[in-house]
Amino acid sequence: MATSAAKLLPKEEYILPGTRSCAACGLMLTYRHALKALNPGKTIVAVPASCMTVLHGVYPVTPVKTICINNPFGATGAAASGIAAGLKALGHDDYTVLAFAGDGGTYDIGIQALSGALERGTNFLYICYDNEGYMNTGTQRSSASPAGAITSTTPVLSKLQHKKNMIGIIEAHRIPYIATASPSFPLDLFDKVKTARDTLGSRYMEIHAPCPPGWGFPNKDLIKMGKLAVDSGIHVLFEIKEGFFQLTSRSLNLAEKGKRKPVADYVKGQTRFKKINQQQVEALQDFVDKRWNEFLERHQKNS
Amino acid sequence: MKKEKSSNVIIKAVSKPFKGEAGKTGDWRSQTPVIDQEKCSQKESCLLCWMYCPDGVISREFPLEIDLEFCKGCGICAQECPRKAITMIDGREAPVE
Ligand SMILES: Cc1ncc(C[n+]2csc(CCOP(=O)(O)OP(=O)(O)O)c2C)c(N)n1
Ligand code: SF4
Ligand code: SF4
Ligand code: SF4
Numbered sequence: 001m002a003t004s005a006a007k008l009l010p011k012e013e014y015i016l017p018g019t020r021s022c023a024a025c026g027l028m029l030t031y032r033h034a035l036k037a038l039n040p041g042k043t044i045v046a047v048p049a050s051c052m053t054v055l056h057g058v059y060p061v062t063p064v065k066t067i068c069i070n071n072p073f074g075a076t077g078a079a080a081s082g083i084a085a086g087l088k089a090l091g092h093d094d095y096t097v098l099a100f101a102g103d104g105g106t107y108d109i110g111i112q113a114l115s116g117a118l119e120r121g122t123n124f125l126y127i128c129y130d131n132e133g134y135m136n137t138g139t140q141r142s143s144a145s146p147a148g149a150i151t152s153t154t155p156v157l158s159k160l161q162h163k164k165n166m167i168g169i170i171e172a173h174r175i176p177y178i179a180t181a182s183p184s185f186p187l188d189l190f191d192k193v194k195t196a197r198d199t200l201g202s203r204y205m206e207i208h209a210p211c212p213p214g215w216g217f218p219n220k221d222l223i224k225m226g227k228l229a230v231d232s233g234i235h236v237l238f239e240i241k242e243g244f245f246q247l248t249s250r251s252l253n254l255a256e257k258g259k260r261k262p263v264a265d266y267v268k269g270q271t272r273f274k275k276i277n278q279q280q281v282e283a284l285q286d287f288v289d290k291r292w293n294e295f296l297e298r299h300q301k302n303s
Numbered sequence: 304m305k306k307e308k309s310s311n312v313i314i315k316a317v318s319k320p321f322k323g324e325a326g327k328t329g330d331w332r333s334q335t336p337v338i339d340q341e342k343c344s345q346k347e348s349c350l351l352c353w354m355y356c357p358d359g360v361i362s363r364e365f366p367l368e369i370d371l372e373f374c375k376g377c378g379i380c381a382q383e384c385p386r387k388a389i390t391m392i393d394g395r396e397a398p399v400e
Contacts, residue, residue: 005348005350006349006350006351006353006354007347007348007350009354011363013359015358015359016320016321016322016323016324017322017323017328017358017359017360017370017372017373018322018323018324018325018326018327018328018372018373019324019325019328019358020324020325021357022375023331023357023358023375023376023377024357024375024377024378024379025357026357028357028358029355029357032357032359056318057318057321057324057325058318058324059316059318060317060318060319061318061319061320061321061324062318062319062320062321062324063320063321063322063324063325064320065320068318183357186354186355218378219377219378219379220377220378220379220381220382220391221382222355222357222377222379223355223379223382223383224382
């Protein structure tokens with residue numbers, strides 16, 4: 001059953017207050033609700049170098065009440081595979097192996113290890129939190145950064161390429177569960193992580209994680225920015241179970257009756273888009289429209 | 304001397320859960336959230352502030368309490384409260400009643 005109200009989210013917190021993450025961090029809100037959907041006493045997390053490492057704290061203490069193994073930047077899929085193999089050898093089939101990496105660690109440097117793990121059908125859940133850049137080291141461009149964004153490695157012309165179709169790459173591995181989510185829609189996020197937890201085999205989730213200092217918007221607008229991304233179709237909420245595609249939550253509402261907001265509304269509130277010109281906005285709108293129509297077509301075919 | 308079996312030698316570099324891992328993050332704040340309990344619905348059917356606080360420092364029991372030792376002052380709770388029951392005031396301290 002779909003979780004329909006905040007009070008239905010588990011009370012227990014698994015991240016103790018006083019973390020190193022920035023105020024208003026979309027990654028932290030994502031992780032907070034993802035852990036509620038897992039059973040953190042029976043979860044082992046593989047984390048590469050990223051803002052997530054920073055969240056997990058500095059030895060000998062951590063704010064997070066779950067077992068975490070820090071692995072090299074590009075090795076998350078391989079590290080998680082090793083953990084899964086170890087658990088299997090010891091007969092611990094009640095554990096969830098969670099790989100939790102940024103977009104740089106997923107779309108770029110970690111793609112080989114991830115593809116290998118998915119191809120082997122490793123029994124684990126991989127969550128990519130997408131803050132659309134290498135935030136931990138100062139907002140460098142990744143292949144998940146949107147076109148038109150200023151990053152510290154695209155400071156003059158802004159990024160010229162559109163976001164990579166990572167979901168398409170993941171789907172090519174024919175894994176049993178793929179989903180997208182957003183911390184601005186925590187109930188949908190919670191349900192999906194729970195479904196992923198209870199699915200056997202390789203599962204992949206991509207969670208859009210707005211980053212106020214990296215994107216340049218006020219802290220208080222974190223939730224609003226995440227919602228605007230969904231309302232404009234920049235980020236689309238869906239689930240693909242055994243190849244069966246369905247829009248969910250707000251994206252489903254938009255498909256059924258609503259009207260998407262123009263991407264111009266989304267970009268205007270963020271300083272990373274301060275150099276975007278009319279032509280680039282149109283190109284971004286076109287990119288978003290085409291992708292939305294593809295998703296809509298797949299959804300309608302299945303409903 | 305008896306040689307220790309290598310399987311008995313476990314090097315433990317394990318972090319333990321700790322509140323305030325990064326110190327008292329309330330010190331980061333330049334604005335402080337203040338809840339007007341009369342304006343808050345005091346209803347379990349809301350709890351949006353609790354749900355959206357990234358740092359999880361708002362209690363789930365009514366009347367709501369914010370852990371100001373750790374609240375980073377982001378202002379999300381004030382922004383998202385549908386009844387405008389939370390106000391951000393300048394400074395690090397909540398006013399004394
Ligand atoms: C092999 C290697 N190259 C570079 C680094 C430096 N480094 C640490 S974190 C990071 C950025 C991570 O970006 P992403 O995966 O998107 O996560 P985010 O920081 O955005 O959370 C980089 C480049 C590293 N640790 N290892
Ligand atoms: S830089 Fe962005 S993703 Fe990283 S901790 Fe800060 S808000 Fe979170
Ligand atoms: S200001 Fe931010 S950190 Fe403080 S209680 Fe509100 S949402 Fe939480
Ligand atoms: S969001 Fe506002 S009305 Fe709702 S529980 Fe919080 S303070 Fe009360």
